[in-house]
Amino acid sequence: MIRVQSEDFDVGAEIAALHGDGVGAVASFTGAVRGDAGLTLEHYPGMTEREIARHVEEARKRWPLLGVTIVHRIGRLEPGANIVLVAVASAHRDPAFRACEFLMDYLKTKAPFWKREGGEWVEAKASDEDAAKRWSQL
Amino acid sequence: MIRVQSEDFDVGAEIAALHGDGVGAVASFTGAVRGDAGLTLEHYPGMTEREIARHVEEARKRWPLLGVTIVHRIGRLEPGANIVLVAVASAHRDPAFRACEFLMDYLKTKAPFWKREGGEWVEAKASDEDAAKRWSQL
Amino acid sequence: MTLLYFAWVRQKLGKGQEEIEPSSEMKTVNDLIAWLVARDAEYAEVFADPSRLRVAVNQDHVSFDAPVHANDEVAFFPPVTGG
Amino acid sequence: MTLLYFAWVRQKLGKGQEEIEPSSEMKTVNDLIAWLVARDAEYAEVFADPSRLRVAVNQDHVSFDAPVHANDEVAFFPPVTGG
Secondary structure, eight states: OEEEESSOOOHHHHHHHHOOTTOOEEEEEEEEOOSSSOEEEEEOTTHHHHHHHHHHHHHHHHSOEEEEEEEEEOEEEOTTOEEEEEEEEESSHHHHHHHHHHHHHHHHHTSOEEEEETTEEOOOOHHHHHHHHTTOOO | OEEEESSOOOHHHHHHHHOOTTOOEEEEEEEEOOSSSOEEEEEOTTHHHHHHHHHHHHHHHHSOEEEEEEEEEOEEEOTTOEEEEEEEEESSHHHHHHHHHHHHHHHHHTSOEEEEETTEEOOOOHHHHHHHHTTOOO | OEEEEOHHHHHHHTOSEEEOOOOTTOOBHHHHHHHHHHHOHHHHHHTSOGGGOEEEETTEEEOTTSBOOTTOEEEEEOOOOOO | OEEEEOHHHHHHHTOSEEEOOOOTTOOBHHHHHHHHHHHOHHHHHHTSOGGGOEEEETTEEEOTTSBOOTTOEEEEEOOOOOO
16 A cells, blocks of 8 residues: 555554455654654655555565555654554565665655755665665666 | 563554654564464573673664663563564664664673573574674673 | 746745746756746746756656646655655 | 573473583583483483484583583583575
8 A cells, every 4th residue: 555645544443454354564664754854745745656566566566565555744843743654564574674775765766755844855865876776687 | 772571562652653864764673473383482680681781782882872772571472462672773783784783783692581482482483693793802 | 837846946936836827948857947947036036956856747756857848746845754 | 590491392392491500520511411312201202313403501502512511500401504
């Protein structure tokens, strides 16, 4: 399940919804706004969902997953606010952890979101590009 | 914060409690009971908390962490029930993911818990030992 | 052809979207950029250093030598910073 | 010396804890095991294959050649399966 929304999300409810038949492990990542300035998030509607869906599909090919939830917020986000949730369910912990990291690395480098912080556009980090390269190109 | 308890835990509340000043990333793992038989979990009171605390301390030495929560349940657990939560807060995702996996690998191989499923004691898995060896011995 | 601009590209050009009639010589993203740069100084500024930009054609990331066609949706934006 | 037993070790011995008076020759965990095995057939069965067991002295994982002392807490159990 992929959602791009301005509203906050309920991490516990999203993780609970992934538990079910055969699920022994849910790995999750939640990103939050650091610093005092808050963030504004812009995205490319349509391409964002498409790009995320493509990477979820790729993750499902690579690992035996039983569920994936990705929620990414857009618009104005105050300090401390949730930005993103990636949660992955599997029978065992290793595929859940691997797929969760894989999806985060691709969200950071391929999903068309842009952060603005205190009037400045946040610069992309080379370290994020390097992290995504671990998985080799799709 | 380390807790060993028979009661269930609230994943969302535990993760929310880790967010705060400087926290940009929370990686979490929740383990649940697979199969139809349920589980009974026995532990070594005292040593369990001590062993977990030692590994949390080691994780804090290895990575710049801003918070760690580990909750492990004991006693009778029904199918689908939560068993364990490991949640790790940091400024960035990489230390949070690394420490979360490290702690899970050590919980699996060093923390004195034993699972019984349908009258049989669950056998330890060599794959868990191998996973823990990735981090080299403490 | 629909052109989309995001983040500082959108801000510098003062618009997020425009429609253009591509010429028949416009075969690739690079050709499109050359055509835009020739049209107006604002574009020249935005496209001065293409290494600062990324491009998507019909919502797929592509390189600057990728082909473009009359009915394509072409988006220009800085490297992404979500997650 | 306090001995603790967990999981199937506890079940086979029919107890989770006992106090013993160690002899002065009992220097290591291996010596303790030999002493227990000599005492009763149930122990002989439990300790028949030490590779199936793990041991902690004063709540630290140790090897079977680790020293033991009169006031130690020594625990025997199978490889752990939590998490």
